Amino acid sequence: MLKSGPVWALGAMSGTSLDGVDGAMLQTDGVEIFAFGESGYRAYSDTEKAVIAAAFGKWPGDEGVAAAAEIVETSHAELLSTFKGPDLIGFHGQTLSHDPAGRGTHQVGDGSLLAQVLETPVVWDFRSSDVEMGGQGAPLAPFFHFACAKWIGATEPVVFLNLGGVGNVTWVDPGKDKPEDTGALLAFDTGPANAPINDLVKIRLGQAFDKDGDLAKAGSVDETMVEAFLERKYFHKIPPKSLDRNEFGDLAELVSGLENADAAATLTAISAASVASGMQYFPTAPSSILVSGGGRHNAVMMQMLSVLLECPVLPVEEVDLDGDMLEAQAFAYLAVRVLRGLATSAPMTTGVAAPVGGGTLSCPDGLV
Numbered sequence: 001m002l003k004s005g006p007v008w009a010l011g012a013m014s015g016t017s018l019d020g021v022d023g024a025m026l027q028t029d030g031v032e033i034f035a036f037g038e039s040g041y042r043a044y045s046d047t048e049k050a051v052i053a054a055a056f057g058k059w060p061g062d063e064g065v066a067a068a069a070e071i072v073e074t075s076h077a078e079l080l081s082t083f084k085g086p087d088l089i090g091f092h093g094q095t096l097s098h099d100p101a102g103r104g105t106h107q108v109g110d111g112s113l114l115a116q117v118l119e120t121p122v123v124w125d126f127r128s129s130d131v132e133m134g135g136q137g138a139p140l141a142p143f144f145h146f147a148c149a150k151w152i153g154a155t156e157p158v159v160f161l162n163l164g165g166v167g168n169v170t171w172v173d174p175g176k177d178k179p180e181d182t183g184a185l186l187a188f189d190t191g192p193a194n195a196p197i198n199d200l201v202k203i204r205l206g207q208a209f210d211k212d213g214d215l216a217k218a219g220s221v222d223e224t225m226v227e228a229f230l231e232r233k234y235f236h237k238i239p240p241k242s243l244d245r246n247e248f249g250d251l252a253e254l255v256s257g258l259e260n261a262d263a264a265a266t267l268t269a270i271s272a273a274s275v276a277s278g279m280q281y282f283p284t285a286p287s288s289i290l291v292s293g294g295g296r297h298n299a300v301m302m303q304m305l306s307v308l309l310e311c312p313v314l315p316v317e318e319v320d321l322d323g324d325m326l327e328a329q330a331f332a333y334l335a336v337r338v339l340r341g342l343a344t345s346a347p348m349t350t351g352v353a354a355p356v357g358g359g360t361l362s363c364p365d366g367l368v
Contacts, residue, residue, distance in 0.1 A: 009332035025037025031342070039325045076091065092124070092327075093111070123362075124362065134351070144333040213301055219258075239278070288314055294324075
């Protein structure tokens with residue numbers, strides 16, 4: 001069905017920060033990156049955010065899940081229909097619950113419905129196969145990060161750090177041939193990133209996020225809280241490992257006695273310290289840390305990371321990548337890998353027993 005060689009894939013991502021839907025085109029053969037194409041964004045309204053947020057932590061059939069799914073499907077269809085000419089779509093959906101050691105992982109959004117609406121083949125449900133084989137099902141961007149390291153011409157190990165609702169890192173050795181090769185990758189969730197800060201300013205100030213880290217900049221960090229937070233079991237667990245957005249849902253209560261600015265500063269410091277704590281697990285020190293996601297716009301967060309980490313900390317734009325679209329591009333890349341029978345995760349990215357390809361393919365009627 002999919003022509004050989006490089007194709008244009010359209011990837012979509014709706015993250016745990018609930019900003020909205022990202023869409024991005026990528027030309028790839030599932031191994032190399034050949035070109036980056038157009039990108040777009042469709043913000044969620046406050047009402048849409050509230051409906052989806054109310055479904056966090058829920059599972060199929062629970063109250064509120066169907067309403068959240070309808071918003072996810074409609075918003076994706078609206079955005080993705082504006083792109084011209086994709087051969088294939090990679091649709092992540094919206095994660096509501098993530099419990100790989102228990103009930104599994106739950107992303108809402110019906111890829112088969114999108115395939116009919118958009119009249120384009122859709123690859124979706126990327127995580128289930130990995131979880132079924134004993135993996136964490138996350139993070140899934142590392143194989144794309146490996147391709148990005150090759151594309152930017154990296155010659156020494158480099159780390160990609162995504163600061164979304166949850167933070168995650170990928171350590172990459174670009175000297176390896178394939179992402180599933182032993183020693184090519186190590187990936188894991190670092191801890192909370194933007195989610196607790198966003199929740200704080202939403203509840204206390206009615207704002208979506210701490211723009212540029214201005215609120216945190218005006219506050220003082222409660223170092224005792226930060227140190228106590230890092231004693232939690234998760235930070236002593238050997239990776240690969242992954243988190244649910246609400247894993248640290250008690251953070252709001254933790255800083256409830258602090259003034260607004262001090263609470264923001266302390267939550268920002270907790271996020272940065274969580275990343276720094278994960279450095280101990282890298283096979284070798286990276287030459288640089290390349291930051292994507294909304295957290296890279298938080299000047300206080302980036303400054304804290306620069307102080308804590310022993311290498312340059314740079315937004316991915318410094319190497320001509322798009323930090324707002326990297327995850328959407330990742331699912332474009334993974335969609336092509338799925339159709340070509342290539343692995344999308346491996347033992348050192350998700351803890352799965354062996355390299356595995358995930359994803360379900362849905363085609364519009366009349367296309368097989």
